[in-house]
Amino acid sequence: MMQDSFHDCYRLLVQDVEIDCFLGVYEHEQARKRPIVVEVEMYVPHATKISRRDELAETVNYERVVETIERVVGDRRFKLVETLCGELADEIARLPGLRALKVSVTKPQPLPRAKAVRVEVWRHP
Template sequence: MDKIILKGCRFYAYHGAFSEEQTLGQIFVVDAELAVDLKAASETDNLEDTVHYGQVFETIKKRVEGSRYVLIEKLAGVVCQDIFEHFPAILAVTIRITKENPPIAGHYDAVGVEIKRERP
């Protein structure tokens, strides 16, 4: 299956299990892989034959910045639901959400989750 990829989308939001995360907020990095048939778009060069990734970005942004969740697992799940609701051509979604600076002791680049969902 063909894919549209959004990589490294950065948003400031207030998700997390710790009160510091819910009060101070932090940057969330979202990657999205959208399985969609791009055959028509590759032949016609028409925007109408693909999924407008700018609109997908805005859908993700609205959910990440406009809601608050304790778990990024929940956030990733609702982002997938929003994408399926707004973009019928998308057959499957992989969402990766990472936090670069969560309030936990240790040395790491980031922590996060990745979920994969297929259209029901």
């Protein structure tokens, strides 16, 4: 992604949101929820009124981002990390004020020899 297209933005990161999720293609993966980690990187057009007025209404409320993650994951069952990551990105992209965002989902220890698998999805609302 070209950083030049974000020269007038600030970057807002919501890091290491750990949430339990039914995730995997195998029966044993769907038998119980396991922890995943979600991160969201958002590019928000910087308006001088944000720094001058110091008002939450003038920026992206990251509490809403976490609430969106919790709502999308819920008690649903996902087979693919890619599907979950894409749905999270689509829903978070609906929040007002975003130029672009990247959502990543990490599934710890998907295989005995793999520490984790991570999928990243970009959206330009």
